[in-house]
Amino acid sequence: MDGYSFALIIHLFSAVFFIGFVFSDVVILPVLNKDFDLKTVQQIKESIFSRGRKVMPLAVLTLILSGGFMFSKYINTSLGFTGSSLQILLLIKFALAMIIVSGIIYSLICKIRKKQPHNVMKKFHTYVLILGIIIIILAKVMFIA
Ligand code: HEM
Numbered sequence: 001m002d003g004y005s006f007a008l009i010i011h012l013f014s015a016v017f018f019i020g021f022v023f024s025d026v027v028i029l030p031v032l033n034k035d036f037d038l039k040t041v042q043q044i045k046e047s048i049f050s051r052g053r054k055v056m057p058l059a060v061l062t063l064i065l066s067g068g069f070m071f072s073k074y075i076n077t078s079l080g081f082t083g084s085s086l087q088i089l090l091l092i093k094f095a096l097a098m099i100i101v102s103g104i105i106y107s108l109i110c111k112i113r114k115k116q117p118h119n120v121m122k123k124f125h126t127y128v129l130i131l132g133i134i135i136i137i138l139a140k141v142m143f144i145a
Contacts, residue, residue, distance in 0.1 A: 004073060014062040017059045025045075026125050053111070057104070060101065075091070086143065089142035103128070106121070
């Protein structure tokens with residue numbers, strides 16, 4: 001197996017773990033509100049997220065590193081940056097991923113400094129899920145367009 005195929009498999013696994021986690025929070029876990037009171041739901045979620053904060057940064061890191069490695073095959077000084085639709089869609093994919101990464105770094109900093117994050121972060125996982133779906137579509141469309 002060559003380096004690119006290896007990076008692709010790592011990238012795919014990381015994306016599945018990362019988007020899967022966000023998907024559970026946005027789509028599955030809200031069911032807790034039906035069976036438990038608000039305080040208990042917050043305790044359950046806090047317990048799940050304390051594990052998430054340990055595991056997810058690693059998934060995001062491998063996602064970015066494997067993505068960056070593959071990125072350099074399509075966008076580099078000899079091939080140029082915006083000369084083809086593949087490159088443009090890949091740059092859009094990269095920019096959307098960086099929005100997610102900035103949000104993660106921001107919320108980790110808030111957690112470390114024990115500061116309340118901005119109100120927009122209340123729906124952060126919903127935005128991440130929407131961005132993630134667009135990113136996945138871009139990842140496939142960029143090779144067809
Ligand atoms: C939330 C972040 C991201 C998600 C959910 C994501 C998801 C995906 C998915 C599902 C694929 C298709 C893999 C396949 O066809 O088997 C893919 C491909 C790709 N991604 Fe990402 N990605 C993310 C971030 C990034 C970043 C930051 C970069 C660049 C620095 C990147 C570069 C690439 C490249 C170059 C491919 C094409 C691989 C190929 O099919 O040969 N990705 N990504």
